Amino acid sequence: MSNLKIVVVSNMFPTGKQPRYGIFVKEWLDQLKNDCTFKISSVLIRGRGTNIIAKLAKYFVFYLRILWVLGDSNALFYFHFGNHSLLPLLFYRKRVLKRVIVNFHGSDLFPGRWAGKFLLRITSTFFSHIGAFVVPSADYGRTFAENYGISSEQIFVSPSGGVDSLVFQPNGEIQSDVVHIGFVGRLDPGKGFDTLINGFSLLIEKYEQLHLHVVGCGSLEEIYRTKVNNSKKLKEHVTFYGEKPRSQLTDFYNHFDIFVFPSLRESLGLVGLEAMACGTPVIGSRIDGISSYLKDEVNGIAFEAGNALDLCNSVEKYIGLSMEEKIRMRGCALQTATCYDKNNVMLKMKYFIKEVWKRNT
Template sequence: MKIFLISNMYPSDEYPNYGIFVKNTEEILKSEGWTVEKAVLYKSHSKLSKLLSYILYYLRIIIKGFFGKYDAIYVHYASHNSYPLIILKSLKKSSEIFTNVHGSDVVPEVQSQEKHQKYVKKLLHLSTIIITPSNYYKNLVAEKYQVDIEKIRVFPSGGVNKNIFHQKENRQNVFADLNLSNNYKYVGFVGRLDVGKGWDIVLPAVKKIKDLGHFQGRKLIVVGKGSQQKDYETLVEDLHLQDDIIYFPLLPQQKLSEVYNCLEVFCFPTTRKGESLGLVGLEAMACGVPVIGSKIGGLLDYIQDGENGILFEVGNDDDLKEKMIEFFSMDETKTEQMKKAALKTAERYEVEHIKPLLIKIFKGYQRSYNHVN
């Protein structure tokens, strides 16, 4: 089978986690012996560079898609890729498009993203198969765009790589590698410092916990960068949390795994209705870390309240504060049970476990394709 992979997000040496799940899906397809050619974009630094990159990228999609002989065109992100694919489909009606939707594809986070919606809808109706990261997102897509739910498949965004995300045998070495003191317990937040990611929920919650005297002997680890970097830094200063936070910018996956292995609990305070899965929560669980997460989006697919983590009300830092204090107050037996349950949950999303789901999606189509042709 020959597949044309398209994505406007793809990892680079400088941004190793940018669209890493796209690369993971590519590796799964290649492992089946299939040929994968691709047109992808890497993260740009300037607006001009980004504009030029998109122009060349769109031309590459149309030209390769028109002249190439592919069994399937597999695209990640409907919004920014809808324009060239709609054109391609009009020029070459035999194009079989598999569209993998994510996040703001379906639930725009800012006003400027709304303009893509009519084209997203058109692309989804032109697509042979639609792939969503969670059952929550599957139902959302079917309802919002009035597409046949029978052509929607669920595949959890490349899954969790257990070769990277797993419990480390020697945590002392991990603390040393990250220059962390093992005299503290650590709460973690990993995510872009952008709208909806919840960094502005976790900081006030930590401040309130600290003021109540429940954060002694603990520190918050924050990993991420983003458009709200200045706002984040200002809020940290306003809340006087400078001495309570250890900050890392973007980290490669190996280092992220080390961070997870240092945590007693992972905080996932997203407010995004477009949180189609929330892979960072599963990566934390794969390292044996329970997750305190928002009652929203794809998190509801895998966080079992009171078993492998705790759910709290979306955007409510008071409730997050209460749930964090609840977790800190648990005895060792309960927290160990949560850790084991988190590990068990992550196993269901491990790459080798979910790999057959993606292969089945393409093989199922391939059988019908061969039959027709």
């Protein structure tokens, strides 16, 4: 098969001023464009709207463009982020929906805000007619199938574009004097940073040679910074770096002895795999998504989500390991990450896309 026409649709895509906004969609799209058997076009919302009027204007044009391209009977349509992008499909028949692939990434399938919930309630009425769905993990796929009555045959698991092993790779050695604990992610509700900071407070009562490195920003950043600055003990042991470009994350992952991933909900949690690709074991919440790759006491240590004491105990367990055991855990983390290499992930994705086209045309 040659020159399969694919229209990629996403309401999140980066701009020069907002380089991190939907960056994973851009990276995925760039990989897809490298395949000469595909003819790629796109319908995108680039960057966030600065106010409600700007957002409404962006979506008005976005929906009109989707309605226009869906008239192409020789194309397959790949939608990222289902709850906001799928509304125009209400106006098309089943034969068009069979040529649609919807990629859910996380909160778009289980939205917290009323608008997302409302849109999902409407669009889920035609889920059974969609050609296929892509989800980041098998755990997430099972939850999706159970909640929406979707056949497992409609679901394809692909781990969010995978890990770039040319970028994320080990370049350091285990440090023995200070234990460097790392966090990379959004400082938002549900990300579990309060669990981490409370658990870390317990740890520094027992261990002086600890340091917590926090990379990221979010709606709760100032609250957490204030909490740390108001505690003399925490202030000496915690450093906030703000948001950092992806190109610098490898150095952080390699500097960490362990990466703590305290989220309360994750569809996969690619940052945990990026840390593992740098040989850094993960201390992570025992939840769906993270548990699909975190194997307790093999490539990291699992703890009860939201339980600061259990997090503290898990870090202590790692500290108590012998050097040989730590090296073995680092090796297992590296081995796990190789299964999620982006080149292998994209090869499977391309094959899947072609199979959906064959099946529904």
